[in-house]
Amino acid sequence: MPPSESHDLRVAPHQHGRPAVPSRSRWRPLGLDEVTLTGGFWGDLQDLNASTMIAHVEGWLERLGWNGNFDAAVEGRLPLDRQGREFSDSETYKLLEAMAWEVGRTGDADLDRRLRALTARVAAAQEPDGYLSTMFGRPGQRPRWSDLEWGHELYCIGHLVQAGVARARTHGDDELVQVAVRAADLVCREFGADGPQQGVCGHPEIEVALVELYRVTGEQRYLDQARLFVERRGHGLLGEIDFGPQYFQDDLPVRDAHVLDGHAVRALYLASGAADLAVEDGDDELLAAVTAQVLTTLARRTYLTGGMGAHHEGESFGADFELPPDRSYSETCAGIASVMVNQRLLLQTGDARHADAVERTLYNVVAASPSQDGRAFYYTNTLHQRVPGREVAPDELSPRAASSLRAPFFAVSCCPTNVTRTVASLAAYVATVDDHGLQLHQYAPATIRAELADGRAVELEVTTSYPDDGRVVVRTVRGPEDGWTLTLRVPAWAEDARVTRADGTTAQAAPGYVEVAGPAQGEQLVLDLPVRARWTWADPRVDAVRGQVAVERGPLVLALESTDLGDDVASAVVSTAQAPVERDGRVLVPVASRELPDGPWPFRGAPAGAPDPAREVPLVPYHAWANRGPSTMRVWLPVE
Amino acid sequence: MPPSESHDLRVAPHQHGRPAVPSRSRWRPLGLDEVTLTGGFWGDLQDLNASTMIAHVEGWLERLGWNGNFDAAVEGRLPLDRQGREFSDSETYKLLEAMAWEVGRTGDADLDRRLRALTARVAAAQEPDGYLSTMFGRPGQRPRWSDLEWGHELYCIGHLVQAGVARARTHGDDELVQVAVRAADLVCREFGADGPQQGVCGHPEIEVALVELYRVTGEQRYLDQARLFVERRGHGLLGEIDFGPQYFQDDLPVRDAHVLDGHAVRALYLASGAADLAVEDGDDELLAAVTAQVLTTLARRTYLTGGMGAHHEGESFGADFELPPDRSYSETCAGIASVMVNQRLLLQTGDARHADAVERTLYNVVAASPSQDGRAFYYTNTLHQRVPGREVAPDELSPRAASSLRAPFFAVSCCPTNVTRTVASLAAYVATVDDHGLQLHQYAPATIRAELADGRAVELEVTTSYPDDGRVVVRTVRGPEDGWTLTLRVPAWAEDARVTRADGTTAQAAPGYVEVAGPAQGEQLVLDLPVRARWTWADPRVDAVRGQVAVERGPLVLALESTDLGDDVASAVVSTAQAPVERDGRVLVPVASRELPDGPWPFRGAPAGAPDPAREVPLVPYHAWANRGPSTMRVWLPVE
Known part of the structure; x- marks a missing residue:
């Protein structure tokens, strides 16, 4: 194995500013160097990211000590002083990736300085052989690679590599790139065909990262390692867990699956990596399998918002058409991962369904996560809020699944950092x-x-x-x-x-x-484009929204909030006799508030009657719900 | 504290054969000595319990080594040889309780011998001070009471005490009773007002057990201890967990809650204990609070089957009217616990709603759990099965939440033992x-x-x-x-x-x-009683079944299975123009199978049409679904 300085890190111009650069594709991506957003919905969100969101995330990572874990490693204070969950290193890496894209986009010198300073702290914690984790391997910690099911070591390194790739493609070779390369080289030595480790990571991510590092460096070993990880999967190499092997996609080989299943983020990251691998290998069978899986997932396991993952338990996909709006999990990270895999398949196939999915998911999942002020985020994105949330204090750490009001940060906080890196690199999707x-x-x-x-x-x-x-x-x-x-x-x-x-x-x-x-x-x-409010109905197999209708306008899904109804949205009944009305920049629908008398038992011998819809009530874009404070909310409106 | 031999264990006749015997009540319970089921639905199930279910459960507890944990304790083989989860002792105790009721009901001498033999093994593992757990306290195990959140020590002892109470009331004083008394005395010493432990158990159960032991023995300290446990709850004595404090009802004092929340079994066991305590204390405020909580839960958080607990995550209640049939958790144990608390409130209030709830839950949750042959059980009881389950092998241990086909036993196997003790004592509800x-x-x-x-x-x-x-x-x-x-x-x-x-x-x-x-x-x-098939509709706030109708007949909820439809139940559309037909002992409804073409996206600009229902298809009692093999199934039928 050659030492890492043998890498040729003069990044080819066609890779500049692009998160994903396939060696062959029907359409070739453009990046941040070619596309500049000049305002509008996404330009404004990029400005918010630049002015607030990145610094907000950075501040929390410092305050919680998750960035400080690297200092603690250098100073020999681990495991005693370690903060956060086993995957907290990845948040630092996703922040670094966000910073890299943002510096690449704007040339912000202060941000570049912060990126370099944070990189130096990470680099100092890297061990001589390239291993990097604040969670494993020291006296008092579990040994390296001893918990591939839940330890997230390779997952974290995957995000480090993605940060290095972003830096290479926006700046060129530097310390962050070299840290990533050294860690990737270690992974190849440890997990290679003849390496001492023959497992896979419980949370896919390293696969997609390694293919991109191969694309940046031209080093075949990264592609080979990605192939090993993809091909090992689905053969029961991971131990038994309560959620079952489909949770981490170890129930079936990737090329044998027909639809995405299990933990949604894991499934989508794996699909992204498998698609990249298939492209580089010319493995048309694998590419066709992943494409079919994603198309079936769009047809049967995706919310109207583009959200994926119906279950809180296991953060997983449900069965086909099992898409209840109640507590729809629809994790922000799964939305981002869906954008990743759909963009990859768009480049290969030119199939507009993938670009439609990217658009729908960006507007209705990714953009829904941050609050108006960029200082709070949704982790999950429910389509039906039955109880008004409570205000979350600006200094409050939330459990991850709170779906009532956006929270400043989470104990499991994958989503805010993921939003920042995605928003900073949005130009790549245009x-x-x-x-x-x-x-x-x-x-x-x-x-x-x-x-x-x-x-x-x-x-x-x-x-x-x-x-x-x-x-x-x-x-x-x-x-x-x-x-x-x-x-x-x-x-x-x-x-x-x-x-x-x-x-x-x-x-x-x-x-x-x-x-x-x-x-x-x-x-x-x-x-x-005929951007006007329209009624949308679901396939009858989406039983949970039978007798209900949604309103969309262009790519936006709209929602009814109690803030506008002046009553709990449980009482709402709409009429679809006419199209929704547009007036003064707002969409209004005819709504009645029905009486909801309390009874001893919620089931009876006759259906409930409903009043005639009487008044026009404005809807809001789903991505903007709860920006005016606690509310009840629903995307799907009862029709009687 | 007096030694345990001071107990007067001549059990009063009015307590014989009764699981719950309040000192004051509007109506006084009758028990197994007074009421004999002589065939019919419940008599047949008792026969199946006697002939098969109890021995099936006993066989699994031996085979898995969960009963053997007590032998391993005696032989000094713990923790090395310990089998099962931290609460496995409770399964042995629930089996002992089932045996006690069954011996009391039938006088089965062989079963009595097995009960005594198993009791002796348990007794041998009890430590001199009365402590009994195969999970804690030995070298290499965690210390006693060191994990009240998840350790289930007091929960297990609660089930031991319930077994002792059952034995006392069906047989009189003996070794099982004395083991229970010694353990209860230890709990009072350790957790009493002046004891070294001032916490509560993460899983309520000890409360309801201690009140009943007080009723059997007349010893005030058990009632005092139950009061301490109930009153300590809701003050944050338990540590923080991911599910939040409502998971184990530590978010609010019992008397301040308005509805049952969190983990359904925990909430219902706690409510049962609090109701018993309130009765013995003459605490009308507490009794009124529990009664209101249960009535609100029946009105807003209970499935048509009587099932409670909508969420797989946290096995918990959902929000009001959040009752999706998809993957309805509706744990068998929660059904049993609902029967327990409703029967208690019935005795106090004479309110028929509680007896209705007992009946509905017994027929549609408790009776749904065991298979026809008594050798497999449901842990969860979904109201909508979208994918046919797979046959579970007779020797296969299942994860608990599999809701496709009944399984012989579970890695977390609270339900089968709970069913056996409940069926053996069914006469007490008549x-x-x-x-x-x-x-x-x-x-x-x-x-x-x-x-x-x-x-x-x-x-x-x-x-x-x-x-x-x-x-x-x-x-x-x-x-x-x-x-x-x-x-x-x-x-x-x-x-x-x-x-x-x-x-x-x-x-x-x-x-x-x-x-x-x-x-x-x-x-x-x-x-x-007008037992005939009828249509049943849901309150409009149960959004997930809007535009759908259920069929009930007497106390039975019916279901449509693919076995009868000859097609996936996703395709079914029914007409409610006429009442369901009854013919040759079967209920038939007019059904059409609609075409379900695949599309690229499951949402569209117009509602799906539906054909006219054309043929009559038989329904089955919900409790009998999947007895003929894998099927798709739904309780709520689309109406167009």
Whole structure:
């Protein structure tokens, strides 16, 4: 095994600023260097991330001593002074990844200084052979790799590697990159085909990280190691646990599964890693298996919001169509992981369903997590809140599953750091290129300066107030003379979208992708998406929302809050006789509040009657619920 | 503190054969000495318990070494050879309790021999000071009382005391009784007002046991200790756990709560103990609080089956009206605990709602647990099975929450032993007496030979094929000349019940209790309950079953199985235009199987259509589902 300094860490330009860069794909990703969000919904959230969320998370990690665990390791104070759960190192690494993307995006010198300082503390705790964990291996701690089921050692190193990859692709080689490389090299020595360890980690994450490190470094051993981890899975190498082997995807080999199952975040991270591996290996069977699993999961195991994982117990997927809004778990991290795997499959397949899933999940899960002020987060994202939550104090650490009000931080706090790294790298989801043109997947005010895969330059300016409004203006600031194509995604809900060229010609655009032949330099092209409030019904197998209807507007799922109803949302009955009304920028639906008399037994010999819906009540975007304080809330509204 | 031999263990006759004997009550319980089930639904289940279930449970406890833990303790092989979870001792004690009731009921000499032999093994493991646990206190084990949150030491001793109480009331003083008394005395010394321990047990059970031991022995210290445990609760004496303090009812003092919350079995055992304490103390405030909690729980947090506890996570109650049939937890033990607390409140209040709850829960939760052959059990009792279960091998130990097919035994196996002790003591739920007469609460073929509270003798013979049929014949074999009253429960669903006297006069009987003035000796009186299939709808706040209907027949909840539908029950649509049909002893409903085409996304812009229900499909009693092999099943049927 060559020493780590043998790595060639001059990162190829086509990898710059991109979280995932497959060696082959139908569409090639663009990154933070090419795409700049210039305001709007996502630009504002990036600003909030820059101004508040990253520092908020950093402050909590310092205050709780989770960053301090690395100092304690250096100073010989472990295990006595160790703080947090066994996976707390990963929060530090996800913060470092967020910082790396953010420095890459803005060049923020102060943030770069903080990143370097935190990296130095982490690096100091790394052992000479590359091992890095504040939880295992010291006197008084359990031995290395002694608890692969629950210890999260490889999971943590996976996040370290992802942070290193982000730094390499936004800055180049430095201490963070080298720390990640040394840890990855240790993993390859320990867990390689001839290594002393032949297991897998209870929480997938190392797989997706190792493939990306292979892509950055070109070192085959990282890809080989990722393959070993993916292929070992599903053969019972992990010990028995109460939740059963499907909890950590050890019940079936990855390529034999038909749908994602078990712990949702684990399943989705594993699927992301398996998809990456399949691409690099040219393993079409594996790629087809993962694609089918994800498509079946979208068709049968995904909430209207894009949320995944129905069960609190085991944080897991439920059975097909088992999607009760009550206490829907829908973990923020599972939303992020779904965005990761769907974006990967989009690059490979060009199937708009994956881009639709990315959009739906970003708006209704990822964006729902942070509060308006960026200082509190949802871990779970319920679709039905029956009891108003209580205000969480700014200094209060919450149990993870509280789904009433957003909390400043959690005892298990994977989600806030995950949100920060995702928001900082959002530009990567906007556009792709191929030999012939550029594809726009997500609509936000942005400037895009890219080279097509054949080297020709394109510069676009996107102007829109989407998703408030469905008008997207794309100006070709610079483009090839001819022979190029601008491809625009039309979401599945947009049934009468139109594209209008500079010459005034208008064409209908069906859901999927519409190709526009080479706009001329300076041409302004308009995509009109029918963003208006609409009723949405569920497949009858989603029994828990039978007789109920949701309201969506563009990519946004809307919700009814007691704050607007002036009554518990349990009393609401809506009429769907007309379309929802839009007035003064708000969506209103006709609602009655029914009387809900108390009885001795909630079951009776006749169905309950319902009054005629009488008044118009405004809805809010789901992502904004509870921003005005404790409320009861429901996405699915009873129809009588 | 006096030594244990000071107990006067000549058990008063009015306590014989009764699991719960309040010192004061509106109605006084009758027991196994007075009430004999003579066949029918419950008599047959008692026979199955006698012939199979008790021996099945006993065999598993031997095979798994949970009974053997006591031998290992004596032989100094602990902790090395210890088997099972920290609460496994309680299974041995519940088996002993079941044996005690069964020996009391039938005088089975072989079973009595087995009870004595098992008792001797337990007794041998008791330490000189009365402490008894195979899990704590030895070298290599954690110290006594060092884990009150999860250790279950007092919980186990509570079950030991209940076994001792059962033995005392069916046999009289013996080794089992003395083992229980010694352990209880230790608890009083350790946890008394001046004792070194001032905590409570994470799992309530000791409270209800100590009050009953007080009732058997007359020793005040047991009642005082129960009071200390009840009053200490809700003051944060237990440490923090992930589930939060409501999990083990440590968030609120018992008398301050408005509804049962947290882990359902814990909440219901605690409520039973608190009710018993309140009765003995004359603490009307506490009794009113528990009564209100239970009534609110029945009105808002109870499944149609009587099942309690909606969440798998924490095995806990959900919010009000949060009763999704999907994976309804509805633990068998919670059903048993609900029967315990409702019977206690019935004795105090004479409120028929409690007897209705006992009946509903016995038929649809307790009776649902054992398989037809008595060799497998449900731990959880879902109301909707989406995926056919797999056959469980006769020698297979299951995780507790498998809700697909009944399993022979569980790694956490509280339910099978709980079923055996409950079925063996079922006669205690049938009838009560007061000064003026006798009350019949549950209808089963039975002979009842009782004294009214004023000493007058009554002998009744009940003949019925209830719940198959609603005709209940009560013959007064022997009764006072005059001035006595026979009181009959009319279930809440029986809206046109009738009582017909020997002289042919018939009177309508409204739901609740109907009083019949002193039937003459030899008189045959007929209660006609309208047992016919009926549609049942849920309160609109039970959102998960909106647009769905259940079918009940008498006290039985019915279910649709794929076995009868010939298709996945997901496809079923029923019409409620007419009442369900009864033919050849079966209930049939008009059902269509709708096509369920796969789509890419389960949400759409229009509601799904439904075909007209076309064929009649039979339903099965819920308690009998999956007896014919793996199936999909639903209690709540979609109506379109």
